[in-house]
Amino acid sequence: MSSNGFGFDIKGLSEGELIICLSGRLSVDHLDKMLLFIQDLFSRYRLSSLKIDLKDVTYMDSAGALFLIEIDRESKNRNILCEIINLKKEQKGLLELIDRDAYEKSFQETKKTGLNFVEYIGYGLINFLDDMKNVIAFIGMLIIKIVSSLASIKTVRWDDVLVYMKKSGVDGLPIVGLISFLLGLIMAFMSSLQLKQFGANIYVPALLAIAMIKELGPIMTAIIVAGRTGSAFAAEIGTMKVNEEVDALIVMGFDPIKFLAVPKVFAVMFVMPFLTIFSDLFAIFGGFIVGVLGLDLTVHTYIQQTLKAMNIFDITTSLIKSITFAVLIAGIGCQRGFEVKNSAEEVGAATTSAVVSALFIIIFVDSMFAVVLSYIR
Amino acid sequence: MMREVAITVENLTVRFKDALVLHNVNLNVFKGEIFVILGGSGCGKSTLLKHMIGLYEPEKGRVIINGIDVINADEDKLKRLRKDIGMLFQSSALLGSMTVYENIALPLKEYTGLSDDTIRRLVKIKLAMVGLSGYENHMPSELSGGMKKRAGIARAMALDPTILFFDEPSAGLDPITAAELDLLIKNINNGIGTTMVIVTHELESIFNIAHRVIMLDKEEKGIIAEGDPYTLRKESKDPRVRNFFNRHIPEHLYQTT
Numbered sequence: 001m002s003s004n005g006f007g008f009d010i011k012g013l014s015e016g017e018l019i020i021c022l023s024g025r026l027s028v029d030h031l032d033k034m035l036l037f038i039q040d041l042f043s044r045y046r047l048s049s050l051k052i053d054l055k056d057v058t059y060m061d062s063a064g065a066l067f068l069i070e071i072d073r074e075s076k077n078r079n080i081l082c083e084i085i086n087l088k089k090e091q092k093g094l095l096e097l098i099d100r101d102a103y104e105k106s107f108q109e110t111k112k113t114g115l116n117f118v119e120y121i122g123y124g125l126i127n128f129l130d131d132m133k134n135v136i137a138f139i140g141m142l143i144i145k146i147v148s149s150l151a152s153i154k155t156v157r158w159d160d161v162l163v164y165m166k167k168s169g170v171d172g173l174p175i176v177g178l179i180s181f182l183l184g185l186i187m188a189f190m191s192s193l194q195l196k197q198f199g200a201n202i203y204v205p206a207l208l209a210i211a212m213i214k215e216l217g218p219i220m221t222a223i224i225v226a227g228r229t230g231s232a233f234a235a236e237i238g239t240m241k242v243n244e245e246v247d248a249l250i251v252m253g254f255d256p257i258k259f260l261a262v263p264k265v266f267a268v269m270f271v272m273p274f275l276t277i278f279s280d281l282f283a284i285f286g287g288f289i290v291g292v293l294g295l296d297l298t299v300h301t302y303i304q305q306t307l308k309a310m311n312i313f314d315i316t317t318s319l320i321k322s323i324t325f326a327v328l329i330a331g332i333g334c335q336r337g338f339e340v341k342n343s344a345e346e347v348g349a350a351t352t353s354a355v356v357s358a359l360f361i362i363i364f365v366d367s368m369f370a371v372v373l374s375y376i377r
Numbered sequence: 378m379m380r381e382v383a384i385t386v387e388n389l390t391v392r393f394k395d396a397l398v399l400h401n402v403n404l405n406v407f408k409g410e411i412f413v414i415l416g417g418s419g420c421g422k423s424t425l426l427k428h429m430i431g432l433y434e435p436e437k438g439r440v441i442i443n444g445i446d447v448i449n450a451d452e453d454k455l456k457r458l459r460k461d462i463g464m465l466f467q468s469s470a471l472l473g474s475m476t477v478y479e480n481i482a483l484p485l486k487e488y489t490g491l492s493d494d495t496i497r498r499l500v501k502i503k504l505a506m507v508g509l510s511g512y513e514n515h516m517p518s519e520l521s522g523g524m525k526k527r528a529g530i531a532r533a534m535a536l537d538p539t540i541l542f543f544d545e546p547s548a549g550l551d552p553i554t555a556a557e558l559d560l561l562i563k564n565i566n567n568g569i570g571t572t573m574v575i576v577t578h579e580l581e582s583i584f585n586i587a588h589r590v591i592m593l594d595k596e597e598k599g600i601i602a603e604g605d606p607y608t609l610r611k612e613s614k615d616p617r618v619r620n621f622f623n624r625h626i627p628e629h630l631y632q633t634t
Contacts, residue, residue, distance in 0.1 A: 240473070248470035251430055252484050253459030 016048035021057035026064025056279035169271030184286025206309035234354035275296025416593035463533030
């Protein structure tokens with residue numbers, strides 16, 4: 001046996017009495033072997049008492065202590081007398097460090113019973129309704145603070161508004177522009193595949209303009225802003241909560257919603273309509289490329305057909321939609337941030353939730369718009 | 378001579394979810410004293426502090442600071458109160474997006490009508506009081522732990538409040554920095570007469586600066602001792618109090634061998 005190994009030597013004394021001389025290293029490298037040894041020992045021999053001699057043991061760590069404790073435990077379970085002899089001082093110290101009772105008790109902890117399917121759905125529904133209540137309450141409170149801020153305009157933190165306008169608007173322009181451009185390209189191309197068969201390519205510009213201005217412009221922009229800005233707001237406010245910065249603001253007498261949320265919401269409200277218009281323009285430009293280069297439309301025709309399809313009503317409702325989305329996206333982002341209490345994990349969850357909830361609400365509100373607008377027309 | 382009372386806590390009962398944390402706590406803090414709230418982990422001392430400054434509303438009871446009820450007073454009185462108290466949070470809670478200068482100037486800009494130039498001078502004086510002169514343009518993330526605490530104190534003192542609250546000021550500091558902070562607290566108290574309410578469990582600090590302490594206990598959910606720390610250490614009849622001040626592990630936690 002090498003000096004790094006673990007060895008044992010079994011000597012029987014008399015009926016049912018056994019002395020086991022352990023040697024080498026009782027360490028975590030041999031824990032598997034040691035535990036197998038225990039199983040083997042009690043199944044092979046009928047014992048009434050057991051002596052474990054450690055005089056040849058060169059090293060023992062907590063795995064070794066575990067080994068001895070397990071032997072002692074198994075012996076007690078079988079009413080076998082177990083004695084450990086020739087312990088060195090350090091080994092004794094190590095064993096004494098372990099609270100045996102607490103160790104035993106920790107196995108008796110009842111496993112958490114899982115929820116059955118019905119309970120799971122029930123809890124899910126309750127949490128969802130609770131959450132909806134909190135979001136609605138927060139957005140309501142937010143609107144009150146916005147109105148009261150407008151009443152005392154000087155109290156609004158306009159420097160912060162400008163910072164967030166740059167982050168959510170200017171910085172978001174490249175990705176909004178790119179995605180809208182590609183969307184325009186694809187839509188023009190795909191629709192032309194069908195319309196071509198009827199010689200109806202002339203309708204592509206109008207189709208694209210109407211689709212973008214009425215629906216896709218506001219929605220695509222809202223989705224991108226929710227992903228970029230909604231998450232950023234949740235993360236920023238959530239982290240401030242973890243750092244007790246929000247508490248500090250409260251103790252200094254500031255209203256955290258007016259201080260932190262209102263500037264963000266204003267910024268996104270100012271910026272969304274512009275982003276939406278840019279989205280429409282870039283998409284129309286994408287369609288323009290396809291139309292002029294691929295569909296044999298002249299530049300003049302494309303532009304004329306596009307302008308013919310636009311009308312004030314659609315453009316106005318599109319901008320109203322975008323402002324509504326702005327309040328919802330920024331509002332939910334801030335609300336999720338304020339919900340964070342004190343861990344980094346919650347910040348991550350809040351960030352994700354800000355985006356996902358915003359997306360759901362955007363689609364829902366968009367359908368409401370669709371229904372309402374169809375009656376107005 | 379009757380000492381003037383700065384803070385009164387009346388029958389404070391606090392519950393988190395279903396667990397009772399504090400039950401019928403009553404105490405007075407006198408003007409100008411350094412009052413320390415101490416106790417073992419989980420005894421509710423930070424909770425008590427946060428209720429005293431009006432961050433949370435208790436289940437029962439009330440807190441009165443300078444004659445104003447921190448939860449129920451009307452807006453004008455509350456605004457007056459907020460100007461009169463300052464707090465140093467455990468993590469110093471400096472606003473991460475602002476420089477040290479902007480952090481300290483924040484309450485000044487909000488509550489005083491002073492010109493920018495005057496505010497600049499005031500901020501520089503505060504920084505000079507806490508030993509952070511020259512750090513105006515640093516961001517909080519660029520400061521060490523001890524420096525953050527000093528900046529937090531400067532901000533808490535921006536409006537020269539009559540009462541300062543400290544939540545575990547020595548937490549995470551090396552012994553020397555902690556001792557320097559104790560000295561700063563004592564000097565402010567001696568120089569300006571500010572009432573200080575400090576939550577801590579650092580024995581060194583307690584013996585160094587406390588005029589009067591109360592000890593909270595997790596099981597009692599309230600105050601189990603009150604008085605001068607040296608006296609409590611020597612003469613308290615309550616073993617929990619003596620164990621705390623003497624850093625003595627209670628009998629029943631010793632391993633039986």
